[in-house]
Amino acid sequence: MSLETLLTELADPAAEPASSELVHLSDLGPEQVATFLERWSEMALRKRRWLLDELVRLAEDNVELSFDAVFLAALDDRDPDVRREAIRGLWEYEGRDLIRALIALLENDPDAAVRAEAAIALGRFVLQAELDMLRASDAERIEQALHRAVDNESEMSEVRARALEALGARSEGWVRDLVQDAYDSGDRRLRLSAVHAMGRSADGAWLPSVYEELESDDAEMRFEAAGAAGAIADEGAASHVLPLLLDEDAEVQLAAIAALGQIGGPEARAALRELFAEKNERTHDAVEAALADLEFAEDPLGFTVRE
Secondary structure, three states, X not given: OOHHHHHHHHHOXXXXXXXXXXXXXXXOXXXXXXXXXXXXXXXXXXXXXXXXXHHHHHHHHOOOOOOHHHHHHHOOOXXXXXHXXXXXXXXXXXXXXXXXXXXXXXXXXXXXXXXXXXXXXXHHHHHHHHXXXXXXXXXXHHHHHHHHHHHOOOOOHHHHHHHHHHHOOOOOHHHHHHHHHHHHOOOHHHXXXXXXXHHHHOOHHHHHHHHHHOOOOOHXXXXXXXXXXXXXXXXXXXXXXXXXXXXXXXHXXXXXXXXXXXXXXXXXXXXXXXXXXXXXXXXXXXXXXXXXXXXXXXXXOOOOOOO
């Protein structure tokens, strides 16, 4: 099937091309992009949503495929679900034009879910800035935009929370203050993201707060605290995470398993090995993955998980 035939089918509400044919949308050249944009506006909403979902799935399954041109075009779509999925599809795109687009979406998009997704996406650029892999001017624009979002009390909590999480990777005093203020606030959503940001900081100074939240009555908070303990990866955290292996909430239990794989050390290894031997159908795959993470960190050239 040619690209022209594929685009004709996509514009036809009655036609639905096979997912395998969508590879023709990978690595579009300038003329092909122009042709695609002409047909994009003709596609029904259902078809545009379906197309974005399929392209995201294909790109995750095959890293050699690149649908960046499609996703970039979809950032301006009139449907918020399409815009949000387009942001997700650009998770590996490194062009500086994306920074400008994401900031614009964060600050101006009428849909809160799109603004939140833009904040999440900006988080990877914050990490690049922390690792000195981003231009200082770009880092400053991103940080200022996220800071404004967190400080904007008229903004939805979800957007403010995602902006705070994105900033978490930055080891700056003002970021630490933002995280502490959110943690001390009475807003549950902001407190959850504050703990998430503590993990993204990889700063052991947050561990006392993380340990406290591992014992929270709120399952979602215990989940975030387990993730933060894993991200900080201090071996001393293992004993605090171990009780969550018996947590009544299945998601918390899985988060604890993953955290132990990141934390490593003899205590975490022994607990994971014991769980692995139980062959619990619900947790077995998670335990195997955690053991693989632990053993890879200790011996990248020769880890093996055995029955």
